[in-house]
Amino acid sequence: MTGAGVVADSLVKTYARGARPVTALAGVDLAVAGGEVVALVGPSGSGKSTLLALLCGWESPDSGVLSYTGPLAGRRPETLGWSELALVPQALGLVADLPLADNVLLPARLRGDAAAAGPRAGDLMAGVGIGHLAGRYPHETSLGEQQRAAVARALLLHPAVLLADEPTAHQDRGHADRLLDALVAAARAGTAVLLATHDEQALDRADRVLAMRDGRLGPRTSP
Numbered sequence: 001m002t003g004a005g006v007v008a009d010s011l012v013k014t015y016a017r018g019a020r021p022v023t024a025l026a027g028v029d030l031a032v033a034g035g036e037v038v039a040l041v042g043p044s045g046s047g048k049s050t051l052l053a054l055l056c057g058w059e060s061p062d063s064g065v066l067s068y069t070g071p072l073a074g075r076r077p078e079t080l081g082w083s084e085l086a087l088v089p090q091a092l093g094l095v096a097d098l099p100l101a102d103n104v105l106l107p108a109r110l111r112g113d114a115a116a117a118g119p120r121a122g123d124l125m126a127g128v129g130i131g132h133l134a135g136r137y138p139h140e141t142s143l144g145e146q147q148r149a150a151v152a153r154a155l156l157l158h159p160a161v162l163l164a165d166e167p168t169a170h171q172d173r174g175h176a177d178r179l180l181d182a183l184v185a186a187a188r189a190g191t192a193v194l195l196a197t198h199d200e201q202a203l204d205r206a207d208r209v210l211a212m213r214d215g216r217l218g219p220r221t222s223p
């Protein structure tokens, strides 16, 4: 599926934390279109993960409107399958009881076509340098290798929209490049890619960089 995107209009999210509420998002406007890589940069606690959590439907906004566009117009994020909306969560979310290859194949297994997706899973794993780890369980691999498996899993079904929270956080320069190659290739094939990142390498590869500060989004002011 190509041509889908995601639009946020004035999203506000406040967490009730003890006696003092925390405004994580103070009115965020954002549009990410199919074919582009948009990077969100900002200090720790500025609201990047909260924005991704709203965009994927894990959290609900207090106010504002979230919409998916193109072929996904009118759909709520919680109704979208992995070929429509794929995630790389900050905590990765690999299944501990499955070897890496089965983790990568999980989106296909859940829709009943794991066998057909096998070759692509193998190619993606080889592309990000974990082809030799197919039979290892997550706890038998490094955090960086687990992160690469999470990115391969997200790319498996050519998602229309991909949201990735610091997808290169645990990588050395070379592996970060390979991950970014895979994410940029997905965008060039039509995926709308939104990355939250602190990684200059990722910022260099993005088509647009937006800065989050105190729950607000704006253009990046300094390189």
Ligand SMILES: Nc1ncnc2c1ncn2[C@@H]1O[C@H](COP(=O)(O)OP(=O)(O)OP(=O)(O)O)[C@@H](O)[C@H]1O
Binding pocket: 015, 016, 017, 022, 023, 024, 042, 043, 044, 045, 046, 047, 048, 049, 050, 051
């Ligand atoms: N479930 C929650 N309950 C209360 N406060 C929260 C919750 N989740 C996030 N926050 C607060 O909301 C603000 C934004 O957090 P968020 O995780 O979105 O930041 P971030 O930019 O992704 O940070 P980092 O770069 O460290 O991942 C922070 O002040 C954080 O403490």
